[in-house]
Amino acid sequence: MIEIKNLEKKFKNELVIxxxxxxFEDNKKYILLGASGCGKSTLLNMISGIISPTRGQVFIDGKEVTSESQHAKDIFRIKNIGYIYQDFKLIEDMSIMDNxxxxxxxxxxxxxxxxxLKKLGMYNKRNKKIxxxxxxxxxxVAIVRALVKNPDIILADEPTGNLNFSIGETVIKELTEVSKAKTLIVVSHDERLTKYFDVIINMNDMTSSYEEEAK
Ligand SMILES: Nc1ncnc2c1ncn2[C@@H]1O[C@H](COP(=O)(O)OP(=O)(O)OP(=O)(O)O)[C@@H](O)[C@H]1O
Ligand SMILES: [Mg+2]
Structure with a gap:
């Protein structure tokens, strides 16, 4: 289970979210919807330990991960969390297998x-360059790379944002299928994809932000 408690992030420009x-319960599939800038990516980055909250905690399976050193957070993420990005973050000049x-x-x-790779229909292309x-x-390929370490948690930040709807829908279907028995949290702008998820979260209701007065 992933629990967030009293979580706040303040950025340098005095914005507080x-x-x-x-x-977030184990083995459930969550889709996070919400206006641009409401704090969806920031939440995924705090859960995965890429950034630290200004206040509050993230607990994963009861263990507080926020107070750990950056090194410990990085090791935890590498072992336990699969992360999928909108822009794939693959190495273009290398083959699928090498990536x-x-x-x-x-x-x-x-x-x-x-x-x-076979499940996702990419095995025959394994020696092609990205x-x-x-x-x-x-x-x-980005999904395979995130799942190959068999993580319990998969986070995806607008994984279909660069794909047309029908391809994006197929990718989401495949992602939810290969993520069975995992906790999956997907950020999306597309309400048409909600039917593939167990829980729909509107981040506009879950966050509030304000500008702190500069001192
Ligand atoms: N490194 C940063 N420095 C300053 N402000 C930031 C930083 N990262 C995010 N923000 C601000 O925090 C707010 C939330 O950003 P975030 O990226 O989490 O939004 P989002 O919900 O993912 O939006 P989008 O749907 O556009 O991706 C935004 O107003 C953004 O400008
Ligand atoms: Mg974002």
């Missing part, structure tokens, strides 16, 4: 890649 307390095998540097066991792939194919 406050989050309502919430518990996945790169994770071995971080100590990830990539032996599950073949099965995942730059030779379509957007939907790139996102499938």
């Amino acid at each position: 406050k989050y309502k307390d919430y518990k 996945i095998n790169v994770l071995r540097i971080e100590g990830v066991d990539t032996s599950g890649a073949t099965e995942l 730059k030779e792939l379509s957007g939907g194919e790139k996102q499938r």
Whole structure:
């Protein structure tokens, strides 16, 4: 379970985003909707430990992760969290296989890649370079890369934002299927995708932000 408590993030320009307390349950699929700038990416980045909250805590399976050192957070993320980005963050000049095998540097066991690539219909293209792939194919590779370490938690920040609707919908269907028995949190702008999720969260209701007066 991922629990957020009294969570607040203040950015240098004095903007403060406050989050309502919430518990994301194990093995459920969440879609986060909400206006641009309401704090969706910031929440995913705080859950994954990429950034630290200004106040409050994130607990993962009862363990407070926010107070740990950045190094400990990075190690926790590498082991336990799969992260999928809108712009894929793949290495364009390298093959699909090499993009996945790169994770071995971080100590990830990539032996599950073949099965995942087959499930997502990408195995036959495994030696192609990323730059030779379509957007939907790139996102499938990014999904394989996030899932190969068999994490319990998958976070995806607008994974279909760069894809047309029908390809994006297929990618979401596939992502929810391969994420069974995992906690999946997907940020999206597209209300048409909500039917693939267990819980729909409107982040406009979950956050409030205000400008703190500069001192
Ligand atoms: N590094 C930063 N420095 C200053 N302000 C930031 C920073 N990152 C985010 N913000 C501000 O915090 C607010 C929330 O940003 P965030 O990226 O979480 O929004 P979002 O809900 O993901 O929006 P979008 O749907 O456009 O991606 C925005 O007003 C943004 O300008
Ligand atoms: Mg965002």
